[in-house]
Amino acid sequence: MKARIGIVGAGSAGLGLALALVRRGLAPVVFEKRTERQVVDEGIFLTLAPNGLNALRGLGLAAEALRRGVETRAIVLHNEHGKPLGTVDYARHASQFGAPSVTIRRGVLGEILLAAARSAGVPIHFGAAVSAVTNLDSGVAVTTGDGVTHSFDVLVGADGLRSTVRALVMPGLPAPSYNGLLGSGGIVDAPDVPPTDGRMLMTFGRRAFFGYIKDAGGPVYWFNSFPADEKQAQLIDRQAAPGYFAALHRTDPAINRRIIAAAAAEVSRIYPDFDVPSLPYWSRGRVILIGDAAHAVTPHSGQGASMALEDAxxxxxxxxxxxTPEGAFRRFEGLRRDRVEAAVRLGRQGGAPKKAQGWLARRVRDLMLPLFVPLGQRGQEQLFAFRADDLPLVKPR
Incomplete structure (x- = not known):
């Protein structure tokens, strides 16, 4: 199907799709409501699992992502007293799955994808919010905020959790729902924090969850997550956040408190954690959703960007x-739905222990986690083994 394809969203899903289409001789066009600077400054950081890095390999970009990120060789879980609860070993990922895990700045991943898309000649319109979509039998009309209408054979909504395309074309689909956790994070220079040797060190504190990784000579990548009312995110402004976080982690191990103190000037935003309920369909007419627009995966699975790149x-x-577009959409959903829903379930399971409040709940969690960590690792490895870059269907002819 040699179609004219419009893509809304210049994140991992949208730019990844544009590159994958170019490699097949197609000529997509990308619309992004944010500025280019916002795209490359987006968010904080993420971890690409082996399946995500292998998807990048299918775009010729895995080596660059690994070079600019921090190879992540284990996750080590601790309780509030610093006692180890379990280790998820990632050291054999490269030999097991063909790629390691890598922690990378979200904006750096955006830079890598954007540079590759530009080199491939993909037209990218920044500051181009979509205001209307008309889904016709013969094509799709897309109107941007400047009043200009563009015509395509296919439109792809790769515009994230709060997808404009989804709202305009499929307004009956359920909206994202808050899952009870807020979080933040940052990247901060902290010379007195020792490197973690590729391990992401995580703590189930009394009031909040905390994690960090540090490469030798590099900055600390840190994040936290804590149960709270969604409105709390708006009530904690930038000036108040350092004191709020210091109180959240007051009883954490000393190293966590040291990182929070070093990051006091860096905290800029607190993010509510949303789920998108399983959608009954991902397409309507000539319009399809991919990535977080179709199946938002919580950060607790570590699979959001990886699933978006696989989708692409x-x-x-x-x-x-x-x-036909309809045939392509049916085939896509048939190939992807079970897999992404498994990732969503894994993310929800990973988030549940972070909500434990009170002495008894924490004690039960500490007793159960050593039993469940190996099960969680097996669930992760089933996801990691998928090679989007090696599927017969996916390899360009």
Whole structure:
């Protein structure tokens, strides 16, 4: 299907799809409501699992991501007293799955994808919010905020959790729902914090969850997550956040408190954690949703960007292989739905222990986690083993 394809969203899903389509001889156009600077400054950091890095390999970008990130070789879980509760070993990922895990600044991943898309000649319109979408039998009309209307054979909504395309084209779908956790994080220079040797060190504190990783000679990548009312995110302004976080982690191990103190000037935003309920369909007419617009995966799974990049490769292959948009969309959903819903379930399971409040709940969690960590690792490894870059369907002809 040699279609004219519009893509809304210049995140991992949108830019990844644009690159995958170009590799198949198609000419997509990308619309992004944010500025270019906002795209490359977006968010804080993420961890690409082996399946995500392998998807990047399918775009020719895995080596660059690994070079600019921190290879992540284990996750070590501790209780509020610093007692180890379990280790998730990532050291064999490269030999097991063909790629390691890597922690990388979200904006750096955006830079890598954006530079590759530009080199490939993909037109990218920044500051181009979509204001209307008309889904016709013969095509899709997309109107941007400047009043200009563009025509395509296919439109892809890769515009994230609060997708404008989803709201305009599929308004009956359920909205994202807050899952009870707030979080923040940052990247801060802290020379007195020792490197973690590729381990992401995590603590289930009394009031909040905390994690960090530090490469030798590099900054500390840190994050936290804590149960609170959603409105709390708006009530804690930037000036108040350092004191609020210091109180949250007051009884944590000393190293966590040291990082929070070093990061006091860096805290800029607190993020509510949302789930998108399982959507009954991802497409309507000639419009399809991918990435977080279709199946937001909570940060607790470590799979959001990886699933978005997989979506990009698989949808490009389906569009190339099928004669009609409807056929491509059916094939895509058939290939992806069970897999992304498994990632969503894994993320929800990972978030549940972070909500434990009170002595008894924490004690039960500490007793149960050593039993459940190996099960969680097996669940992760089932996801990691998938090779989007090696599927017969996905390999360009």
């Amino acid at each position: 490769l698989v949808l490009a292959a389906c569009i190339d292989a099928e004669a």
